[in-house]
Amino acid sequence: xxxxxxxxxLLDLLEARERMIAAARxxxxxxxxxxxxxxxxxxxxxxxxxLDMPGIDNSAMDGYALRLxxxxxxxxPVLMRVPAGxxxxxxxxxxxxxxxxxxxxxxxxxxxxxxxxxxxDASGRVQVLGEARPGANIRxxxxxxxxxxxxxxxxxxxxxxxxxMIASQGLAEVAVRRRLRVALLSTGDELIxxxxxxxxxxxxxxxxxxxxxxxxxxxxxxxxxxxxxxxxAALHQxxxxxxxxADLVICTGGVSVGExxxxxxxxxxxxGIRFHGVAIKPGKPFAFGYLDDGTPDGxxxxxxxxxxxxxxxxxxxxxxxFVQGCQGGEVAALQQFAVRAGFSRRASPGRRELLRVxxxxxxxxxxxxxxxxxxxxxxxxASQAHGYLMMVADTxxxxxxxxxxxxxxxxxx
Numbered sequence: 200x201x202x203x204x205x206x207x208x209l210l211d212l213l214e215a216r217e218r219m220i221a222a223a224r225x226x227x228x229x230x231x232x233x234x235x236x237x238x239x240x241x242x243x244x245x246x247x248x249x250l251d252m253p254g255i256d257n258s259a260m261d262g263y264a265l266r267l268x269x270x271x272x273x274x275x276p277v278l279m280r281v282p283a284g285x286x287x288x289x290x291x292x293x294x295x296x297x298x299x300x301x302x303x304x305x306x307x308x309x310x311x312x313x314x315x316x317x318x319x320d321a322s323g324r325v326q327v328l329g330e331a332r333p334g335a336n337i338r339x340x341x342x343x344x345x346x347x348x349x350x351x352x353x354x355x356x357x358x359x360x361x362x363x364m365i366a367s368q369g370l371a372e373v374a375v376r377r378r379l380r381v382a383l384l385s386t387g388d389e390l391i392x393x394x395x396x397x398x399x400x401x402x403x404x405x406x407x408x409x410x411x412x413x414x415x416x417x418x419x420x421x422x423x424x425x426x427x428x429x430x431x432a433a434l435h436q437x438x439x440x441x442x443x444x445a446d447l448v449i450c451t452g453g454v455s456v457g458e459x460x461x462x463x464x465x466x467x468x469x470x471g472i473r474f475h476g477v478a479i480k481p482g483k484p485f486a487f488g489y490l491d492d493g494t495p496d497g498x499x500x501x502x503x504x505x506x507x508x509x510x511x512x513x514x515x516x517x518x519x520x521f522v523q524g525c526q527g528g529e530v531a532a533l534q535q536f537a538v539r540a541g542f543s544r545r546a547s548p549g550r551r552e553l554l555r556v557x558x559x560x561x562x563x564x565x566x567x568x569x570x571x572x573x574x575x576x577x578x579x580x581a582s583q584a585h586g587y588l589m590m591v592a593d594t595x596x597x598x599x600x601x602x603x604x605x606x607x608x609x610x611x612x
Contacts, residue, residue: 209478212516212551216533218474219487219517223524224495225354226446228377234366237357239418239612240375241528246351250368251341255287256304259336263317263325264308265295267333274324281305295325304337311336354529356612376527381414382441383407384424386434386453386462387505392426405507405578406451413514414449416612417522429453434465442469442490442498447525449518452505455484462486462502470497477517478592480552481509481575485517499525506575512553512587515610531609538604540588541566544596551592555584556604567604 210218229243258264258281265275269292278294283301290296290305298304298311310331318326344350350368351361357375365373390404391397404426414421422445427437434453441448453462454475463486466472471493475486484504491497501518503510520530541559546552556567567588571580586606590596 209476209483209550210474212477212479215474215477215485216517216520219521220524220530222473222487222495222499223521223530225527226376226379226525229374230377231372231374233372234362234370237362237373237375238359239416240357240378241418241526242351242353242355242357242361243374243376243527244353245349246355246365246368246373248344248346248348248350248368251345252343252367253338253340256340257338258298258300258302258304258311259338260311260313261299262311262313262336263295264290264298264304264311265325265331266290266292266307267310267331269293270327270331274320274326276322276324279305309333309337354527356528378418378420379447379522379526380422380445381419381522382422382424382445382448383410383414384437384441384448384450385426386429386450387426388429390426390452406503406505406510409507409511410449410451410503410514413511413519414522417519418526419522429461431461431465434461435469438465438469438490438500445498447522448490448498448500449503450500451503451510454486454502454504460484466490466500466502470500475502477513478550479512479516480547480550481506482512482516482553483509483550485513487517487521504575507578508555508581509575511581516553519610533605534609535589535603535605537601538565538567538588539601540596540598541568542596543598544569544590546590546593546595549592552590553587553605554590554596555580556588557583557585558604565604567602 275295277297278291279296281296281298281302283299285302287303288305290307296305310333312327312331316328318328320326350364385404385407389402391401393403411421424437424441427433450462453460463472463475466488470488470490472486472488476483477485482504486502488500489497490500503513523530554573555570557570558565559568570584584607586604589603589605
C-alpha cells in the first residue's frame with residue numbers, strides 16, 4: 200500500500216506491527232519449574248537430548264519377532280514371550296518370539312509380523328500370511344533423535360507435546376523465562392465494574408476482563424490497577440505507579456485526540472511517544488511509547504482504544520507480538536490466505552478494515568460471511584467470528600472475489 204493511500208499521519212498496520220516486534224526486548228530473568236507448572240511458558244535455553252529416542256530397538260506392533268531367513272512353510276515355534284519393559288534378550292535359533300508394542304526386539308530378530316497377519320497351526324507354530332520385509336514394524340534406536348540433538352530452541356512455547364518430549368528425556372523440571380509483569384489500567388469516568396448497579400450514561404468495563412484473559416493466555420503476570428479517573432493528575436500518578444511495578448504498562452481508553460483523552464500528553468510528560476495512530480478500522484487510536492526518559496531503557500507503554508473490539512484488534516495485531524517478543528518467544532508471521540467473500544461492502548477511506556467474519560463451507564470451499572454488526576463497540580460479532588477478512592484501504596469488497604483472511608486461532612496463547 201502506498202503512503203499516499205493512508206489517512207494523514209497514520210502508520211500502515213504492517214509497518215506498525217514490524218515496529219512493535221522490533222521494539223520488544225526479551226526478558227533475561229528465568230526460573231526452574233516442575234513440568235506440571237510449565238505449560239505455555241517460554242523455554243529459557245535450548246533443550247538438548249540426553250537420551251536416544253527410542254532408547255532401544257522396539258516393536259511398533261503386537262505380533263511376532265523373527266528371523267526372516269528362518270521362515271519356511273513349516274512355520275516357527277514360539278520360544279519366548281517379550282512384554283513391554285522386558286530386559287535385553289536374544290532370540291533363540293529356529294523359533295520366534297511373541298512380542299508386544301514397545302517391547303525390546305530380541306537380538307537376532309530382523310522383523311516383527313503383526314498378529315493379524317499370523318495364523319497359529321494346530322501345533323502352535325506361527326504361519327506368516329503374506330510377505331514379511333526386513334525391518335518391518337521395528338522402531339530403531341535413535342530414529343527420532345540422538346544424544347546431543349537440539350530438541351527445542353530457546354523461545355519455544357511449551358505446549359503439551361513439548362512437555363511430553365521433555366518428560367520422555369527423564370527431566371522433571373525445566374528452565375523458563377520469568378513471566379512478563381504487565382500493569383493494566385482503564386481510563387474513563389463513565390466506566391463501572393460488572394456487578395455494580397447500572398445508571399444511565401455509565402458503561403460496564405468489558406476491556407478489563409477481556410485483557411486480563413488475553414494477558415493470561417499470553418503467560419503474563421497481571422497487575423490490575425483498575426479504573427483511573429479522567430484527569431491528567433490521576434493518570435500521571437497511575438502511570439508512575441505502573442512504571443515502578445511492571446515491565447510493561449497497558450491502558451485502555453483516553454488514547455484518541457479529544458479534550459478528555461489524556462494518555463498521549465501525560466505519556467509525553469513522563470517519557471516519550473514512538474507512534475500514535477494506525478491506519479486500521481477498528482483500532483486507529485493505538486499509541487506506543489516509553490515512560491521515564493522516553494527511550495527503550497524506560498518502561499514501555501501501550502495505549503489501546505476504549506472501544507472493546509478496537510482494543511481487541513489492537514491487542515491481537517500489535518500488542519500481542521510485542522509481548523511475545525518481550526517474553527523471549529518467537530513471533531510468527533501473520534497467517535493469511537485468500538478466501539472468497541459472500542458479501543459486498545464499501546471500503547474505508549485511508550485505512551485497512553478488519554471485518555469479523557465466519558466461514559461457511561459451500562461446495563468444499565470456504566466463503567466468508569459477516570459475523571454480525573461491525574461497529575468497534577459490538578462484541579457479539581467479535582465473540583463469534585472465525586477470523587478477519589482484511590479490506591485494503593479504498594478498495595471495496597465485492598461478493599464472489601477473494602480477499603486476505605486472517606484466522607482467529609493464530610491470536611490465541
